[in-house]
Amino acid sequence: ILNVEQSPQSLHVQEGDSTNFTCSFPSSNFYALHWYRWETAKSPEALFVMTLNGDEKKKGRISATLNTKEGYSYLYIKGSQPEDSATYLCAFPRSNDMRFGAGTRLTVKP
Amino acid sequence: NAGVTQTPKFQVLKTGQSMTLQCAQDMNHEYMSWYRQDPGMGLRLIHYSVGAGITDQGEVPNGYNVSRSTTEDFPLRLLSAAPSQTSVYFCASSLNSGGNTEAFFGQGTRLTVV
Numbered sequence: 001i002l003n004v005e006q007s008p009q010s011l012h013v014q015e016g017d018s019t020n021f022t023c024s025f026p027s028s029n030f031y032a033l034h035w036y037r038w039e040t041a042k043s044p045e046a047l048f049v050m051t052l053n054g055d056e057k058k059k060g061r062i063s064a065t066l067n068t069k070e071g072y073s074y075l076y077i078k079g080s081q082p083e084d085s086a087t088y089l090c091a092f093p094r095s096n097d098m099r100f101g102a103g104t105r106l107t108v109k110p
Numbered sequence: 111n112a113g114v115t116q117t118p119k120f121q122v123l124k125t126g127q128s129m130t131l132q133c134a135q136d137m138n139h140e141y142m143s144w145y146r147q148d149p150g151m152g153l154r155l156i157h158y159s160v161g162a163g164i165t166d167q168g169e170v171p172n173g174y175n176v177s178r179s180t181t182e183d184f185p186l187r188l189l190s191a192a193p194s195q196t197s198v199y200f201c202a203s204s205l206n207s208g209g210n211t212e213a214f215f216g217q218g219t220r221l222t223v224v
Contacts, residue, residue, distance in 0.1 A: 004152065031209045043200065044153075046212035089152065093209020096160060097168060098143065100152035 004092045006101035013080050014109055020076045021104040023090030027071035034091040035064055035075055038103065044089055047075075080108040112136050116201045116216025123191040123223045131186040131219050133201030141204040142184040143213070146170065146197040153200065159184055160207040191223045 143158040155168030159178040
């Protein structure tokens with residue numbers, strides 16, 4: 001059974017705050033870990049695909065780290081802006097099967 | 111570049127009716143998949159394909175059929191719609207199978223079965 005857990009379920013922050021959330025996944029037979037950003041009424045869009053233990057990836061104010069040995073990944077947003085409001089999904093592929101977490105819904109208040 | 115095109119955007123069906131959700135990609139991607147999104151749950155994989163002529167079941171395949179006659183197209187068929195199939199459906203494609211390339215998603219189909 002592939003269980004991908006994300007926490008917290010939702011998060012409300014003020015504009016300018018930095019924030020982070022967690023994705024937990026099975027640590028055995030690791031292939032990759034994906035992060036997606038999903039804005040309301042749109043489709044999920046890829047942020048990062050991470051494949052190596054210790055990987056750190058960055059895109060603007062968003063960054064992610066990966067620990068495959070203990071089975072977790074963190075997503076960080078520095079200086080949150082209202083346009084960062086979205087649901088952030090992580091996904092764990094195993095062979096041809098992709099399992100998504102339920103997501104963390106981030107709301108950034110101006 | 112159109113990416114992944116999914117139709118229709120909205121659909122209402124009566125219990126027992128059949129329909130096909132269309133999905134096409136123009137990126138020459140090998141891997142295509144269908145997911146459903148239900149409140150409080152992550153995207154769940156229904157069926158996937160690793161190339162033309164090859165399909166397989168995902169986590170929640172019951173009540174759905176797929177085919178992949180070309181690289182570009184991957185339609186999802188509901189043979190006899192049930193209220194439990196009320197959901198938002200997403201088609202996605204990736205360059206290859208194995209999970210180490212990002213997925214590109216269609217616009218989604220909101221299906222209601224009454």
